[in-house]
Amino acid sequence: MTDRPYHHGNLRRALLDASAQLVGERGPAALSLREVARRAGVSHAAPAHHFTDRRGLLTALAAEGWGLLAARLEDTRAAGAEFAELGVSYVLFATEHPAHFAVMRTPGLLDDADPDLLAARDRANALLYAGAGVPESDRGLAASAGGRGRVLAAWSLVHGLAVLMQEGLVVPGPGEDVAAVARAVTAQLRDA
Amino acid sequence: MTDRPYHHGNLRRALLDASAQLVGERGPAALSLREVARRAGVSHAAPAHHFTDRRGLLTALAAEGWGLLAARLEDTRAAGAEFAELGVSYVLFATEHPAHFAVMRTPGLLDDADPDLLAARDRANALLYAGAGVPESDRGLAASAGGRGRVLAAWSLVHGLAVLMQEGLVVPGPGEDVAAVARAVTAQLRDA
DNA sequence: CGCGCATCTTGTCAGTGTCAACATTCAGAC
DNA sequence: GTCTGAATGTTGACACTGACAAGATGCGCG
Numbered sequence: 001m002t003d004r005p006y007h008h009g010n011l012r013r014a015l016l017d018a019s020a021q022l023v024g025e026r027g028p029a030a031l032s033l034r035e036v037a038r039r040a041g042v043s044h045a046a047p048a049h050h051f052t053d054r055r056g057l058l059t060a061l062a063a064e065g066w067g068l069l070a071a072r073l074e075d076t077r078a079a080g081a082e083f084a085e086l087g088v089s090y091v092l093f094a095t096e097h098p099a100h101f102a103v104m105r106t107p108g109l110l111d112d113a114d115p116d117l118l119a120a121r122d123r124a125n126a127l128l129y130a131g132a133g134v135p136e137s138d139r140g141l142a143a144s145a146g147g148r149g150r151v152l153a154a155w156s157l158v159h160g161l162a163v164l165m166q167e168g169l170v171v172p173g174p175g176e177d178v179a180a181v182a183r184a185v186t187a188q189l190r191d192a
Numbered sequence: 193m194t195d196r197p198y199h200h201g202n203l204r205r206a207l208l209d210a211s212a213q214l215v216g217e218r219g220p221a222a223l224s225l226r227e228v229a230r231r232a233g234v235s236h237a238a239p240a241h242h243f244t245d246r247r248g249l250l251t252a253l254a255a256e257g258w259g260l261l262a263a264r265l266e267d268t269r270a271a272g273a274e275f276a277e278l279g280v281s282y283v284l285f286a287t288e289h290p291a292h293f294a295v296m297r298t299p300g301l302l303d304d305a306d307p308d309l310l311a312a313r314d315r316a317n318a319l320l321y322a323g324a325g326v327p328e329s330d331r332g333l334a335a336s337a338g339g340r341g342r343v344l345a346a347w348s349l350v351h352g353l354a355v356l357m358q359e360g361l362v363v364p365g366p367g368e369d370v371a372a373v374a375r376a377v378t379a380q381l382r383d384a
Numbered sequence: 385c386g387c388g389c390a391t392c393t394t395g396t397c398a399g400t401g402t403c404a405a406c407a408t409t410c411a412g413a414c
Numbered sequence: 415g416t417c418t419g420a421a422t423g424t425t426g427a428c429a430c431t432g433a434c435a436a437g438a439t440g441c442g443c444g
Binding site: 026027028029030102105106107108109112149150152153154155156157158159160161163164167168170181184185186187188189190 | 218219220221222294297298299300301304341342344345346347348349350351352353355356359360362373376377378379380381382
């Protein structure tokens with residue numbers, strides 16, 4: 001019997017932090033509820049009361065990631081930066097929060113219908129579209145028409161670069177940093 | 193006792209096929225050696241003799257995917273298509289072989305030092321660079337210099353689009369097919 | 385023929401996710 | 415102040431998984 005109180009106080013936060021750390025070490029697929037519980041110093045079934053599932057825990061982590069990304073994009077937009085800098089922020093977010101970013105793009109492990117996840121994702125997406133100056137009415141599905149082609153290309157570009165960097169298929173050269181690579185790549189877009 | 197012969201004859205292939213199917217249904221993370229063995233009609237430990245590990249099986253599947261992609265790129269190049277069509281082929285490959293493509297980009301589950309995987313990956317990458325007309329001497333790491341910025345942008349673009357489509361974040365609009373979306377997006381690149 | 389080796393099976397072990405039943409603490413109604 | 419229900423955390427159990435060891439089977443080559 002330890003002298004630890006029966007109630008943790010902020011277990012949900014502690015579990016999310018431990019999860020992010022564990023994902024950073026071994027990847028989203030290797031996240032284990034029991035290991036997370038162990039690191040938070042609680043019993044193996046405690047996480048279920050906050051996240052029901054392994055899937056629920058990963059979904060909460062992904063939602064948190066989308067929220068962090070949205071906040072980042074809001075900051076650069078508030079700083080008066082132009083559209084291309086949003087892409088740079090996107091790539092920077094991915095390299096600064098690799099665990100969250102990794103979980104955000106493992107749809108097979110997530111509950112795609114979770115309201116919190118959807119809300120956070122929509123918030124970040126809306127910022128990207130708004131930053132590109134695409135009116136709400138023009139955000140339909142047809143990629144070839146209107147402003148969506150441009151936004152889709154830009155999003156694909158920065159998403160692809162972020163993914164390639166996280167997967168280690170692309171690394172900054174000597175004397176280069178992530179932002180420089182991101183700027184060099186976004187400069188290749190037609191409108192820039 | 194069934195009348196099935198003790199030796200399967202082509203178990204390795206059968207295991208790869210069953211794996212691709214299973215990955216297509218439940219994603220790479222949920223691939224189970226025992227389930228694969230069950231579908232191939234062999235005992236639960238049989239896969240270990242061909243792939244040693246779960247990691248080994250996924251690595252073999254990824255290598256096969258890179259080989260398929262390289263073959264696809266070679267075909268479109270042999271057809272005399274220009275560079276942008278390589279990107280379209282990249283996206284088409286991803287949508288036509290979703291299971292292989294999914295495994296190819298889950299580095300946490302793969303053995304990144306596997307010679308077969310590296311060879312297949314290099315072969316596909318070489319085709320992309322050659323298609324862009326970048327000389328071998330100019331394929332260094334510095335993204336901002338020389339031809340690599342263009343290739344990196346193009347690769348990021350099509351990779352990002354393929355990923356976004358596979359993850360369901362982007363779908364072709366009504367009356368659109370994947371190739372049309374891919375062409376609309378690649379057209380946004382500066383050189384096209 | 386027989387012998388070595390690749391192939392496949394069976395049995396076992398620790399670790400995991402999930403569920404059910406129970407213990408402890410909190411917060412509000414009276 | 416006390417009672418009571420809900421939230422939070424624990425313990426125990428079950429089926430499933432990956433991995434390993436030991437043995438069975440059959441192929442190929444001397």
